[in-house]
Amino acid sequence: MTVSTSVQHHLDRKGVYYDVLNHPHSRCSLESARLAQVPADQVAKGVLTHDGENYLLCVIPSNHRISIPWLNKNRNGNFRLVSEHRLGEFFDDCEIGAIPALGQAYGLHVIWDNALADREDLYIESGDHENLIHVTKAGFMELMGGQEHMTISYDDS
Numbered sequence: 001m002t003v004s005t006s007v008q009h010h011l012d013r014k015g016v017y018y019d020v021l022n023h024p025h026s027r028c029s030l031e032s033a034r035l036a037q038v039p040a041d042q043v044a045k046g047v048l049t050h051d052g053e054n055y056l057l058c059v060i061p062s063n064h065r066i067s068i069p070w071l072n073k074n075r076n077g078n079f080r081l082v083s084e085h086r087l088g089e090f091f092d093d094c095e096i097g098a099i100p101a102l103g104q105a106y107g108l109h110v111i112w113d114n115a116l117a118d119r120e121d122l123y124i125e126s127g128d129h130e131n132l133i134h135v136t137k138a139g140f141m142e143l144m145g146g147q148e149h150m151t152i153s154y155d156d157s
Contacts, residue, residue, distance in 0.1 A: 004093040004127030010105035016139040021123065021132045028097065029062035029125055036123065036132055040157065043123045043132065044116055044140070046099040048082040048090060048108075055082070055090070057103030059112035059144075064153035071152045075111075094127035101125065102143060110147040116140070117149070 002020055003011075011018055023036035029045035036043075040063035047058045047066045056079060058066050071079050084096060090106055091099055101124045103110040116122065122140045123132040135143065 002126060002128065002131045003133060004091075004100060004105075006091075006093050006105040007100045007102055007127055007133070010102055011133070011143075014143060016135060016142050018133050018135045018139065020126060021134050022130060023132065024130070026129050032125065032129070032132055033062050033123070038121075038123055038132070041115065041155075042119050042121055043125075044101040044112070045125065046101040046103060048087060048099065048103075049079040050082055051077045051079045055108055057099075057101070057106075057108045057110045058152055059101040059103075059110060059116065060153035061113065061115050061155075063155060063157040064113065064115060065156040066153050071111075074150050074152065091127070094125075095129055098125045098127055098129050100127055100133070104143075104147070110144070111152060112144050112147055112149045113153045114149055114151050115153065115155075 026032040033040040033043040043062035
């Protein structure tokens with residue numbers, strides 16, 4: 001697999017130019033960055049949260065950790081992480097642990113971290129553990145158009 005079917009359809013529908021960067025098999029987005037030899041703060045990872053009924057995909061740099069207290073304060077909610085064994089329910093055409101940071105392709109509401117706003121190039125998990133989708137800043141902004149953004153993570157490197 002290279003790019004999940006849902007993500008490919010979403011990218012094509014949005015008309016955003018992208019290319020795919022292959023790398024050796026990885027276990028997480030931070031390792032994907034290292035193996036693909038791209039800066040970790042340019043790899044956008046998706047972290048799925050919920051508040052009981054509502055699901056929210058948080059898009060943050062791969063070298064960051066989500067701050068649930070910040071998310072809850074800014075969203076006036078009670079969000080928590082979705083357990084990894086449930087991710088297949090939402091991302092059925094992806095490998096577990098390779099969640100694309102494009103929740104819109106899966107009907108999910110997205111919030112993205114302000115730390116990604118100044119990156120000229122961004123890389124997104126493709127749905128497997130061996131490929132990253134590369135988009136420019138303009139492409140990323142097009143993909144995130146209309147999605148909420150704020151500071152929801154902190155640098156963990």
